[in-house]
Amino acid sequence: MVVWQSPEEAIDDGWRLLEAAAGDPGHPCRLMALATICVGRPAVRTLVLRRCESSTRQLHCYSDLRSAKVAQLNACADAELMVYHPQRRLQLRASAVSTIATEGSLCDDAWSGLDPRQRREYLDCASPEPAEESAARRNFCLLCFSVHTLDVLLLDAQGHRRVQGRYGESGWASRWLRP
Ligand SMILES: Cc1cc2nc3c(=O)[nH]c(=O)nc-3n(C[C@H](O)[C@H](O)[C@H](O)COP(=O)(O)O)c2cc1C
Numbered sequence: 001m002v003v004w005q006s007p008e009e010a011i012d013d014g015w016r017l018l019e020a021a022a023g024d025p026g027h028p029c030r031l032m033a034l035a036t037i038c039v040g041r042p043a044v045r046t047l048v049l050r051r052c053e054s055s056t057r058q059l060h061c062y063s064d065l066r067s068a069k070v071a072q073l074n075a076c077a078d079a080e081l082m083v084y085h086p087q088r089r090l091q092l093r094a095s096a097v098s099t100i101a102t103e104g105s106l107c108d109d110a111w112s113g114l115d116p117r118q119r120r121e122y123l124d125c126a127s128p129e130p131a132e133e134s135a136a137r138r139n140f141c142l143l144c145f146s147v148h149t150l151d152v153l154l155l156d157a158q159g160h161r162r163v164q165g166r167y168g169e170s171g172w173a174s175r176w177l178r179p
Pocket of ligand 1: 062063
């Protein structure tokens with residue numbers, strides 16, 4: 001078990017975990033819960049973590065422009081993403097501000113990386129015609145989360161450990177928390 005010697009170590013550990021998850025389809029933290037705000041109420045659902053860049057504090061997921069979550073993020077850009085690693089007994093919560101990208105190289109690269117079956121998910125299923133791929137591409141978007149707060153909780157029989165890191169003008173500032 002990784003035992004953090006400092007809160008900074010915990011935040012680094014959290015980012016390493018997210019980077020590993022984004023790069024490995026079989027990783028236990030590849031699936032994240034995304035919470036948004038929907039007219040003052042919470043809404044939560046599962047998303048695949050596609051990309052993580054700790055140096056820029058970015059997490060990326062793919063989605064459909066027509067979905068409720070996109071409307072909710074357009075109305076309120078604040079979001080929280082959560083994963084739990086069952087073997088490590090580690091919970092990670094990332095609070096973030098979101099932007100939705102429909103064009104640009106990152107979005108184009110993401111679309112290029114999808115196979116035909118995945119691309120078809122972005123079609124209008126009500127259409128009786130064999131739709132063109134360009135119609136599906138118009139519905140595809142990249143959800144970009146800029147993380148400003150990371151909360152890492154490690155469950156341990158010797159005593160749980162929790163660290164919160166906040167990103168500010170001088171970088172990450174982290175501290176132990178209880179509970
Ligand atoms: C295992 C799993 C992975 C999913 N991955 C994604 C994803 O990467 N992107 C996405 O938009 N929806 C994904 N979904 C579907 C969403 O959880 C959700 O049901 C759907 O997008 C509609 O959500 P909304 O109405 O809140 O927008 C996934 C669902 C499951 C069960």
